[in-house]
Amino acid sequence: MTRFRRPFLVAVSVCLAGAVLSAARPRYGGTLKLETTDTGAMRRVNALVYEQLITIDGSGMLRPALATTWNANTGGKRWTIRLRHGVKLHDGSTLQPPQIAAILQALHGDWQIATEGDALVIDPARDMSDLPWELADSSNAIAVRQGTGTTVGSGPFRIERVAAGVIALRAHEEYWDGRPFLDAVEVRTGRSSAEQLTDVETGRADMVSIQPTDVRRSEQRQLRIESSEPLELIALTFEPPLATSANEAIRRTFAAAIDRAAIARVVLQGRAEPATAMLPQRLSGYAPFVLDRTAVPLSRNAVIALPANRRTFALRVTPSDAVAQAVAQRIAVNARDAGFMLTVQAPAGLGPRFDVRLVRLPFRAAAPPEALSDLMAGLGPRILTLLGRITRPDPGASLGDVLSAERAMLATDIIVPVVHVPELYAVAPRVQSWNGSAVLSSGGWNLANVWLNAP
């Protein structure tokens, strides 16, 4: 018996190992059906079609793309970018260095760009030590305009068809990093969160964007949750007359009453981060700061002693936004605990007057100045006027400038950060990824490394 046992065990082990390897081996073919909301869909599609010279990987580090290396002389006043050789565009032609130089020159008129063989020599007008980061921004993607007026890229997928609510992508067979595993990607936009979730549960979609409140339901249905870094700030903005300086103590009390941790951990199912600043710590790099405020929070008894009209607020949320409403309801409970009377409004049309609005402010996973600029743009000019003279940081502004702007924004509690929320996707079990997650930390889709298991 013992003589036969060992070979038998070896054979069984070999079979099992083969089966495991077979299951883990990438598979070519298939169409990935991806559903998302309208917000940023085209930007993500473009990232699959058009490439930058340099890109940012899942760990936030710079990674070669159309460029293979980049070097700067002292001070970053001249950069030499060596380009990848033999990159094929979607129309079958080879991407030439002069084409890239012309595109970048068109985007940055103050740069001096020249070609030296397979290399670009860039002389920016000023010292740019972060030029590679600038080149990694999606705004510097290389899109070659053809004679017909259309543009072609060099990314892993090309646009095959754009119809109402559907963008069809086809694999770029001559992609410089190897043909994608997927034959095609079908991106559907305009579907509601509930419809997307139903689609992925019933197999009509492979990957859908979800809200944090849907995480548990998705997990219960054996769907994999993949998320980006925080790319959205949920915050409160006060409206006049509450936004006046006379009510600063009330705003401070109100802001202090919000249990951000419970919102992040329970309402948003641990998929959000409590926010005490406009930018998430991971992006800004500095620790949560403490503002020096003149106003101190009121006690509960002091709040209750206030006239009813000064402690009764209406909080406006978007009616179709379930996440915002859930967060608002929790804030209402916190406010009530602090002695305020807060009613949540979610009118379909023009609603009654409100005192506080719950806003969702998306921002790019880019450098802090750009991210803060996105947030300020999301707030709109009216709130910015209430905040006072706050200068929007220029691209490339220092972290000190960003910190100053952020402090100025938060000093009066007219805007109250609540949580930072990432972009979440529910991914069907048959969707596999070769190198990293299907969703990048920047929120982009890493579909070049995704394949589909056989049904």
Next chain:
Amino acid sequence: MSLRNRLFLLVSAVVLLTVVLVTLTVSASARQSFAMLDVERTAALVEQFRREFADQGLQVAERVDRVAQSDEVSRIAASRDVAPYVNEATTLAAAQGLDVLDVVAADGTIVSSAEWPARFGYRNGWITAGRTADAPAAFLQAIELPETTTLALVAIRTLAAGAGNLYIAGGRRLDRKFLQSLVLAPGMRVLLYQNLQPEISNRQLLTGEDDALEAAPLEPLIARVIHNRQETKETIEWPDGPETVDALPLSGRDGSVLGVLLVGSSGRQLAALVSRIRWSGVAFGSVAIALGFILAFVISARVTRPVEQLAGAARTVADGDWDVHVDDVRTTGEIKVLADAFETMTRQLVDHRDRLVQAERVAAWRELARRLAHELKNPLFPLRITIDNLRRAKSLPPGEFDEVFDESLTTLQTGLGNLNTVVGRFSDFAKMPAPEFAQVSVNEIVEQSASLFRAQLASPGHPPVTLTLDLDPSLGVIRGDSEQLRRAVQNLLLNAIDAMPGGGALRIVTRRDGAVVRIDVSDTGQGLNEEERKRLFTPYYTTKQHGTGLGLAIVQSVVADHAGKIWVDSDPGRGATFHIELPA
């Protein structure tokens, strides 16, 4: 009031009284029936509520049991991190049809709440405040919601968890839907007062309908039930009618009154019924009165018309026309007997009158003959003596004969003249002319007539008679014949003077009395007895030795021609007063 009207009123009153009595009797009976029905309906509804309440309690307890035994709750109990289960209560409550479901940790903090999902992490006061052991039956509990507080029928179950107990408290709201599930009889309604505020408020009152309700009239009743904790019944007056309200206290686990069930039975139906009966009574009464009118008309045609004919005939008889016949009255019975008797009476009256007239006429002729004989006899006697003297003087010498003859002729002429005078007076009375009417002054006539007699009265040897005039200056004029009136007044004055042969006082008074003018002529003579008064105005009747008996007859004739009236007041020995009334 005529017999017809009295008859009509009598019939109407009888009919009306009958209708009113019937209406009141029916109304009272309806009220009594409604009161009994109201008691039965209220008792049935209260019993239905209690049964429904108990059924709901059992259902709630069963469903909370199912929740407590579910896999999801087991997972929560076994889990260290309960954050993923924050919405579990909502799902479980929806699956079990519960309005309220709280999953509460051992320390009393809410893990998941269906009725207020955002309240996780806060303490639930009531689940752990009382007994921590399972409450086998459901009980009433005040439940906090985001906007308000409501009443719910809840049950609690306890599960052993790793870190201690896990409490499951679920239930159903006692709200409008619950009230709507109760089957109500027409005219009934059920209300629920939620005693969740320190003061009684309209907002705490739930009805099965969407209409807002004014709670003010109910507040005293609600307050009394809450205070006494006893079922109380009271009639509430609403603007549109009364309502009998039975109020039941609904107690919570600790015995406090958390709600009051109000079962109302509207008196509006009863009021409507009574109103209908009343209006029916009015309608029937109106019809009955109309019928009574017709009946009275018919009865009057058969009963009162003969009576009215008889009354008219009687008035005609009273006016002096006795020649009235009621033989055309068509009736039977007593009225027929009465009509026949009336006919007989008038016939007999006419017969008597005719006989009386005939007798009067005979008497008048006899009186006339007697008077004529008397008047003619006096002048004829000297004529016969004279003629006898002439026959005897025939034998006298011619001288003496001539003297006697001449003397006799003178006597014959005087006697024939007297006869002529007597005949002339009778002729004058027979030929009284018709009056010629004009505007005349009665006072002037009286004064002129009196002046004619003043000289006579003042003549020497005439008995002393004092003539006094008392004339009304406002008498004015009347329509009359001045000559005839003057003659009438003079006759009265002459008559009065004749009545006072020994002297006395003669007084003439004129007065205006409403629509008549009166002339009173009074003397202080010997007066008249009753027989004399009755016959005074009969022609040719006189109490005087040399009177013709025509003076007062002429006066009566003149007064009658002027549509007036004459009468005399007198007692023997106390003088007499003649009264004349003439239309002004």
